[in-house]
Amino acid sequence: MKKNVYVIGWVLFVIFGFFFFTFILTSDKTFSKEENRTLTQKPKFTLTSFINNDYQKEYESYSSDQFTNRSFWMQIKTNTEKFLGVKKINGVYFGKNNMLISESASPSKDFINRRIENILKLKNKYNDKYLELLLIPNKIGIYKNDVDYNVDQEKLYNSFVDSLGNDIVKINTFDILNKHKNEKIFYDTDHHWTSLGAKYISDEFTKSNDKYDIYTSNDKFVGTLANKIAYYKNYDEINLYIPQNDIKLYVEYSDDKNIYTSLYKLDKQFSSSPYDIFLGGNHSTVSIKTSSKNERKLLILKDSYANCFVPFLTSYYSEITLVDPRYYFDDLDKLIKEKEVTDILLLYNMNTFFEDTSFDDLIDNIK
Amino acid sequence: MSFNSITFCFKFLPLILFIYFFIPNKIKNAYLLVASLIFYAFGSAKDLGIMILLLIYNFFAVNKMNKLNNRYRKLKFLEIIFVNVFLLCYFKYYFLFLDFVTYNKEFSYKKFLLPLGFSFYIFSMLSYVFDVFRKKIPNETNIISFGLYITFFPKLLMGPIVRYEDFKKNIENHPFSSELFHNGFKRFIIGLAMKVMLANTFLTLTSSYQVNSMLGAWIIILAYAFQIYFDFAGYSNMAIGLSNLFGFQIEENFNYPYISKSVSEFWNRWHITLGKWFKDYIYIPLGGNRTSKLKMIRNLMIVWILTGMWHGASYNFIIWGLYFGIIVVLEKTVFKNLLKNVPSFLRIILTFILVSIGWIFFFNNDIEKIMIHLKYAFDFNNKIDTEALFLIKNYYLIFIIGFIGSMPIFDKIGTILYEKHFVLYNILTNIAIILLTILSISYMISGSYTSFLYFNF
Structure with a gap:
């Protein structure tokens, strides 16, 4: 005779009850290091917010944010989907050897036309100055054969450079990085390039082959892409390239009253975004005075790819000013005159370059 | 909630x-x-x-x-x-x-x-x-x-x-019953997994792709079919399971609709309680099929337009209702004898295709979008695009799981195991349920898992 044993119902009841009690017994967290964001706190109950359903929505977001070990659950989900053959999760592709690759931006024709117009405007306005654009491919451009479907960044790059004309883009970054694609020119787990990648481009840019001492600042670096999908198979190393010369630096940030003598902020070394060790992350402006004998003064319009590029430039300019158009809302023309800028460098990775419009907004405001 | x-x-x-x-x-x-x-x-x-x-x-x-x-x-x-x-x-x-x-007037x-x-x-x-x-x-x-x-x-x-x-x-x-409690919780988990693991994954698929070729159009149609089935049947499983936890037994709402041999049968297996409602309170009071053939057609069309309207307040649902009304009428009149000679598996496939095309009307609330989707679905000059191929590479296993999950395959295997290897059956189902619970929680959490990336660029 078959006798049914009714266990599973009680087991499930205990599991559900267990999570109920973890909510009650554990205190709420305010910040998630993995997600790099503040977590929703318990909403205040008011009749109005309850009637509007705002309270309920907020409460669900609170319940979900305070669920125990979110990152662990997300890891299960990502690994399940990967097991089921899913090749792209939340815009992140799995490349070879667990390299994580973010999908490419795909700009519209209007976007590209506006960008070209603005760069030409910059060129004409400051035709007495040296102007160069370094457009850096992303992993998806260099390792395109490792993923199944994507926007072809190299095609995008070439057609953009073609329509811009040849005198603004002087270095084919694709060619250089492709030559070194078997080296660690990008982090496996992060969307940035490494200092090594930056060095290969800067060697070409400064037409030199300087010697550097290499220090590893963090050998357990877990980058943004790994955190985005909670996929922790690889670690990266953040290497700092310190020039073998005695150039002195005075670094000023727009959002910090202190003056620093280094390009590295060591307190970020093991923070939730360790890449911020380079210049402490993004700021509206950073101004770097150097003891270099070279008279030239450089302005860089940039995104965060420039942050690990600057260390390779310090002996070639007496002053380097970084402007991040996403946070900079002042008069650029005035700044250029004040700083007596002689060289302008636009340094962007393709994903930001073809997605973010703050560059255009900034140039639009120049008369 | x-x-x-x-x-x-x-x-x-x-x-x-x-x-x-x-x-x-x-x-x-x-x-x-x-x-x-x-x-x-x-x-x-x-x-x-x-x-x-x-x-x-x-x-x-x-x-x-x-x-x-x-x-x-x-x-x-x-x-x-x-x-x-x-x-x-x-x-x-x-x-x-x-x-x-x-329409076409300034009015807010x-x-x-x-x-x-x-x-x-x-x-x-x-x-x-x-x-x-x-x-x-x-x-x-x-x-x-x-x-x-x-x-x-x-x-x-x-x-x-x-x-x-x-x-x-x-x-x-409604006294407490171990059997009901046990089966109810099991069903709740199965329904939950259908919703958060399958329906939501198909939703991600359909919302990530703009139809651009014939292949793409049919991938989306198939994804719609699975998305809505796992969403709604999953919900009904959860509803019935929850009722059981409190000792209540309520009616079934789904019975493997995608193995139907005709569209009429489909509607006896899909959202069963709604179909019965319309039959009992509209169709039969109107006279049903007991009077003339013409009246039967009239009654069917009324029921189907109402069914369409019930699902939502926009034109596409009326079209959707009409679409099914016309097919059901044709099945009951013109093709009645013809269909009897068609082999079962062909009828199942045909029914599935007809129903799936119907989901185009259901999911697109804009006539223009419907026309575009239909145009691509039969555009033999534009068969394939690379993005659609990627969708297949990316999701083929999920589609296979969707296919298996919407057929009574597990049921059949379960019945055989239950009869022949009772202990094994119990061990396997319990492990499966615990696994589904863990996976469902992870899928639920992932919905709100967002890592802020922008500020790092």
Whole structure:
């Protein structure tokens, strides 16, 4: 005779009850290091917010944010989907050897036309100055054969450079990085390039082959892409390239009253975004005075790819000013005159370059 | 609060269930009624008032109706029907009507939304009113029992649409049963997994791709078919499972619709309780198929237009209803004899294709989008695009799982195992359920897992 044993119902009841009690017994967290964001706190109950359903929505977001070990659950989900053959999760592709690759931006024709117009405007306005654009491919451009479907960044790059004309883009970054694609020119787990990648481009840019001492600042670096999908198979190393010369630096940030003598902020070394060790992350402006004998003064319009590029430039300019158009809302023309800028460098990775419009907004405001 | 929210699963449900076990039997129904109202308020607090008012109105009006005779009884009946139907139409179609009369004119107005679950709510109510009027059942004199019938939270928002006759037995007697509790929890997990693992994954697929080729059009059609099945059948599983936890047994709503051999059969297997509602309260009172063939066609078309309209207040749902109406009429008339000679598996495939094409009308609320999708679906000059190929590479296993999950394959294997290897059957199902629980939680959490990346660029 078959006798049914009714266990599973009680087991499930205990599991559900267990999570109920973890909510009650554990205190709420305010910040998630993995997600790099503040977590929703318990909403205040008011009749109005309850009637509007705002309270309920907020409460669900609170319940979900305070669920125990979110990152662990997300890891299960990502690994399940990967097991089921899913090749792209939340815009992140799995490349070879667990390299994580973010999908490419795909700009519209209007976007590209506006960008070209603005760069030409910059060129004409400051035709007495040296102007160069370094457009850096992303992993998806260099390792395109490792993923199944994507926007072809190299095609995008070439057609953009073609329509811009040849005198603004002087270095084919694709060619250089492709030559070194078997080296660690990008982090496996992060969307940035490494200092090594930056060095290969800067060697070409400064037409030199300087010697550097290499220090590893963090050998357990877990980058943004790994955190985005909670996929922790690889670690990266953040290497700092310190020039073998005695150039002195005075670094000023727009959002910090202190003056620093280094390009590295060591307190970020093991923070939730360790890449911020380079210049402490993004700021509206950073101004770097150097003891270099070279008279030239450089302005860089940039995104965060420039942050690990600057260390390779310090002996070639007496002053380097970084402007991040996403946070900079002042008069650029005035700044250029004040700083007596002689060289302008636009340094962007393709994903930001073809997605973010703050560059255009900034140039639009120049008369 | 949806069943697949963290708040429901790990706060509301354990708490409600735990208390339920310890309160005296006498107050269990009242307790469930209060719990259901709290559940509703957590979904949409502003609509709670109208729902309760309507409930009280119907309760007293029906009792009053039953005290009247003949003509007055009928008048009272018409009044109740009018109030319910009017409110449903008002909330549901007022803006469709406004859109229609102000077409191409400058006119703006503030939209209000249909109260949460209103269509299901009114249909339960109407079924009770009809049945009492036809003296199929006596009127309910206990407002708690009536209130619980209407608001019982497992079925409140999305059905199944239960008849009072069937529900009444549960209200009177729903003792704790190990078997029901055990099966109910199992079913809840299966439903949850269908919703969060499959339906949501197919949703990600359909919303990530703009149809751009014939292949792409059919991938999306297939994904629609699985998405809505796992969404709705998953929800019904959760609803039935939850009812069982409290000792209630309610009607099935799905019975493997995608193995139907005709579209008519499909509608006997898909959202079964809605189909029955239309059959019992519209089709048969209109005369059904008992009079002339022409009248039968008329009746079928009325039912199908109403079915379409019931699903939503935009034109695409009317088209969707008409589409099925026409197919069902053709099946019952022109092709009746022809279909008998077609092999079963061909009929299953044909039915699946017809139903799937129907989902295009269901998912796109814009005529233009529907036309574009249909154009691509039959565009033999533009067969493949690379993005669609990527979708296949990316999701082929998920599609296979979707296919297996919507067929009675596991059921069949389960029955054989149960008969022949009982112990193995128990071990396997329990492991599977625990695994599904863990996976479902991880999928639920992932929905809100967002790592902020932008500021790092």
